[in-house]
Amino acid sequence: MSWEDKVRKVEPYVPGEQPNVKDMIKLNTNENPYPPSPKVNECIMSLDYDRMRLYPNADVMPLRKALAAYHGIDVEQIFVGVGSDDVIDMAFLTFFNSEVPVLFPDVTYSFYKVWAELYRIPYILKPLDKDMHIDPADYSGENGGVIFPNPNAPTGVLESRETVEKIIAANPDSVVMVDEAYVDFAGKDASVLPLIDKYDNLLVVRTFSKSRAMAGARIGYCMGSKKLISSLEAVKFSINSYTMNTPAIDMGVASVSDDAYFKETIEKIVNTRERLKEELKKLGFSMPDGKGNFVFAKHESAPAKEIYLALRARNIFVRFFDTPGINDRLRITVGTDEEVDKLIAALKDILEGV
């Protein structure tokens, strides 16, 4: 057997592109169009470079304390990682460790399938219904675990807390992970965080990349019972004790300390999202009533790929998934009002020519 036969073969996740074009409008990776809190800037400006000699705090205690106080839970109920991708990766490795398939929707964050294959975890994809909702009945019976985002990506569809609780309650023998990457845009009753004390098998995952405008800092976390969190810690400390770097920990604390700015930015994005939906409908698009910082729109006649390419030619980047079932749609991130106006003007122009 050659060394090449011994290589782990993987089909990697393909992230949205990060073009670097002058005056581009970038609406393709659900980044926040506004900067992080000014407190984060103050933190960067006052970084002490001599501290880079030292290893960071391995337990990420300063940030866990800030998040625990913010959410009103214990530090032992929080785990922090290098973006929620790192957190979910660790959670797959820790909790999805049986011969029985794990369950997730067929249209969802495409990274789940990549981790399942990387770790040789069997999985079954559960179809969404015609309105792109999850059917809780699909997530019962024996399984190796359950994961889905709420709101879902790339659809933006939000399941009610009752629906999510039904799924958690139906699976006392599996870990249920609810990926709440976009929950901050979905209204105050959207999260199932209040249920972590009621269900010791529930893991709620969050990220600083979208609502906190810090995709570049790579900060994600999850919350759950102390037993779940200590199992995750054991796996993390078996791979790399120091996942989070010192400036990221400090910047995370600074962001959490500025709730007024956080809420203000979210409100602006939610208002722009609702306006974007209305403007798109006038142009012949339809879409689910998405609750993330993006819309998942389908045009009545023009093919999505053509619109995507025409926008791209104008340096407006949106996401097109060349995947059967969703290749008639565009996922458009909510930008600033000015960016959305330019997008709508470009779409008017493009659709006239189709």
Ligand SMILES: *Cc1c(COP(=O)(O)O)cnc(C)c1O
């Ligand atoms: C963006 C996103 C993530 C990953 O976010 P990072 O914290 O930047 O790694 C995870 N899950 C979903 C559904 C996302 O959209």
